[in-house]
Amino acid sequence: MRLTTQGIVLRETNYKEADKILTVLTQDFGKRTVKARGCRRKTSKLTGASQLLVYSEMTLYERGEFTTLSEADPLQQFWGVRQDLEALALASYFAEVTEAAAQEGEPCPEVLSLLLNCLYALDKLKKPRAQVKAVFELRLLCLTGYAPLLDACAVCGKQEPVHPRLNLSQGVLHCAGCREAVGGGVSMPLSPGALAAARYIVGSDPKRLFSFSLGQEGLRQLGETTEAFLMTQQERGFRTLDYYKRLESLGPGTFPGR
Numbered sequence: 001m002r003l004t005t006q007g008i009v010l011r012e013t014n015y016k017e018a019d020k021i022l023t024v025l026t027q028d029f030g031k032r033t034v035k036a037r038g039c040r041r042k043t044s045k046l047t048g049a050s051q052l053l054v055y056s057e058m059t060l061y062e063r064g065e066f067t068t069l070s071e072a073d074p075l076q077q078f079w080g081v082r083q084d085l086e087a088l089a090l091a092s093y094f095a096e097v098t099e100a101a102a103q104e105g106e107p108c109p110e111v112l113s114l115l116l117n118c119l120y121a122l123d124k125l126k127k128p129r130a131q132v133k134a135v136f137e138l139r140l141l142c143l144t145g146y147a148p149l150l151d152a153c154a155v156c157g158k159q160e161p162v163h164p165r166l167n168l169s170q171g172v173l174h175c176a177g178c179r180e181a182v183g184g185g186v187s188m189p190l191s192p193g194a195l196a197a198a199r200y201i202v203g204s205d206p207k208r209l210f211s212f213s214l215g216q217e218g219l220r221q222l223g224e225t226t227e228a229f230l231m232t233q234q235e236r237g238f239r240t241l242d243y244y245k246r247l248e249s250l251g252p253g254t255f256p257g258r
Helices: 085-101 109-123 129-143 176-182 192-203 216-234 239-249
Strands: 002-015 019-026 030-036 055-063 066-076 165-167 172-174 187-189
Touching: 002 030, 002 066, 002 085, 002 109, 019 055, 019 085, 019 109, 066 109, 085 109, 085 129, 085 216, 085 239, 109 129, 129 192, 129 216, 165 176, 172 176, 176 187, 187 216, 192 216
Parallel strands: 030 066
Antiparallel strands: 002 019, 002 055, 019 030, 055 066, 165 172, 165 187
C-alpha cells in the first residue's frame, strides 16, 4: 500500500551497511517505524530526510508488517537548532518525549503541531529555551490526557490559592494550607506569575502558545514544576534530558552559539 504524508523523524538507528530504521511521527498515520534503505550512501536521495528532527513530505510503502520510505522531500530542517549544541540537545529531548507519548499507528496531529511549533520557536523566534521547554512539557501533557486542574484550589475552591502548589501525582492545584487534604505525593510551589503562565499554556490558542512573558526566576520555577510533573505522569526519566542538563551546567560560553 502506498501512503503519502508529512512527518518528522523522532529517532534514527543505523541498520546494516547503508540503511536506517526511523521512528517517524506522521500527520496522518501517527507514529510509524520506517526503514530507509540506502539512505547512508552519499548518493541517496533519502539522506536529508532521514536525519533526526527533519520534517518532510514522505511517500511510504506498507507491505505486511514492514513500512519503507520510498521518497522524501525535506520541508524543514531547523538549521538554527542544529548549529547550537544546547538547542539541539533540548530538541532531542522533545523528540524522545514525543516518541514515548505517541502511540504506534494512532494519528495525533496536535502533538505533531506542538513539536513543530516548539522547534520553530527555538529555530526562528529565538524564544528562551526555558520558556519553550515549559510550554512543550505542559502542553504535551494536556494533549495526551494529563492536563492539570489549575482553575482553583482543589480543596477550598479559592481561585487564587494562598501560596499555591501543584500536586504532581494527582495534577491538582491547592493552597499550601490545604496540603494534607490533597493526599500523598510531592507538591511543588508556583509563584503567582508561574501559575498565571501555566494557566495560559493550558488554555491558550495553539498559535499563541509563546505569547506570554515571565521573568527568569518565574521561568525557573515554572520549568522545574512542568518537568517534575511530566516525569511523574510518564513514570520515567529521559536520557536526552540528562544530557541537556549536563550542557546547561557547564555554563555560557562553553560551546559556540551559546
